[in-house]
Amino acid sequence: MKAWLYSSATGGLEKNLQLNLNAPQPRQPLFKNEILVEVISMSLNPADCKLPELGLVSKALISTPASPGLDYCGRVVATGSVVDSVRIGELVFGKLEKPTQFGTLGQYVVVTHEDCASLPDGVDPDHAAAIGTAGLTAYQSILPYVKAGSKVFINGGSGGVGTFGIQIAKNAGCHVTTTCSTPNVSLCQELGADDVIDYKATDVYKELVARGQVFDLVVDNAGTPLNLYKDSANFLKPEGRFVQVGLIISYVPEFLSERGL
Ligand SMILES: NC(=O)c1ccc[n+]([C@@H]2O[C@H](COP(=O)([O-])OP(=O)(O)OC[C@H]3O[C@@H](n4cnc5c(N)ncnc54)[C@H](OP(=O)(O)O)[C@@H]3O)[C@@H](O)[C@H]2O)c1
Structure with missing residues (x-):
């Protein structure tokens, strides 16, 4: 073999x-x-x-x-x-x-x-x-938490999990805001994202706060910015869900401390 x-x-x-x-x-x-x-x-x-x-x-x-x-x-x-x-x-x-x-x-x-x-x-x-791992991860992190009309923020829409995530959320009738680097903005748009934040050109957290407390679901595939979860009340609705998918291993101690763990 x-x-x-x-x-x-x-x-x-x-x-x-x-x-x-x-x-x-x-x-x-x-x-x-x-x-x-x-x-x-x-x-x-x-x-x-x-x-x-x-x-x-x-x-x-x-x-x-x-x-x-x-x-x-x-x-x-x-x-x-x-x-x-x-x-x-x-x-x-x-x-x-x-x-x-x-x-x-x-x-x-x-x-x-x-x-x-x-x-x-x-x-x-x-x-x-x-499809296997990335598709299932995207499916499990989105579909149980949304309905038609839900506003979803996917941090990291251009990667393995995010590209499935955008399509799954759009297929469920959601409005999708996502992040990616400059060269991948058009990819996220082609996949159906309504609103794309270029994390290389702008401050993602500030951009989210500017949109208001509007999101029903946040899915973090990137693990950065580190304050995304701790300060999510500034853009996530009170009854909204935050699903953590991605982690950057070298940031783990800081990441846990930001979450009070
Ligand atoms: N793949 C899986 O099935 C799976 C399952 C469970 C957990 N995970 C974990 O989930 C994470 C994502 O997996 P993946 O396969 O989607 O990885 P990936 O293909 O490397 O995608 C990473 C995504 O994060 C974006 N990103 C990078 N830096 C960012 C920043 N500073 N701000 C906002 N977005 C940023 C990337 O955008 P650009 O590419 O445009 O730079 C890309 O969209 C990993 O930590 C992985 O271990 C993955």
Whole structure:
């Protein structure tokens, strides 16, 4: 089996990945609810790098050499005895439930049937492979908290989670304000954002306060500015929700202190 493997992530995961043509295979036989998938396409998210880069914590959780990656699209090779949702040979996509030694940057992955869906006709496998983690995160951080007409602020609309978030919120009938850097303003507009704040050119917090206490939901995919949560009463309605998705690891102590933790 072919797989991109790392044994250490010192200096950054991407500098430590090596293609191995005789990588260890995922465990066989399958448990009854598992599916063996040959990967066609996968996508990497920030979490795929952040965990291995934690060093000893990562080593305690994941044996190495390991492949990173949760998201995938591929073809079913074998199924456990109770799996009837997909057939051998069918194209499927999804995400692994949690990081493992056998991530999706390898030729074969074992997934459970809960984390695997049939690929709809006409969907490009490369596109489907990018949905799992970022798409689900965006869905879970927005859809339970909005209704048609809700005003949503998405901090970081041009990234993996934010690009799904803008589209999900617009599809739910929301008004969307978002942030991104200057080159990505047109991308956010094309995805449907009504109001785009360029964080490179303006002060995001001041811009939000200027819009007033109007938002029903704030989703923070960026983790900055650090006072966004603490001072959110200045732009979030009293009954509004704040969902924290992104964190910048080096800011964690300051971030927790801003939240009184
Ligand atoms: N990917 C996932 O599925 C997932 C799941 C759970 C949690 N998370 C966490 O959520 C965070 C976002 O993930 P992602 O995949 O969307 O990351 P990403 O693709 O790197 O996107 C980051 C977003 O934040 C924006 N941004 C950067 N600096 C900013 C600032 N100072 N002010 C406002 N916006 C700023 C970026 O805009 P520009 O690109 O225009 O600079 C971009 O829209 C990460 O911390 C990640 O670990 C991700």
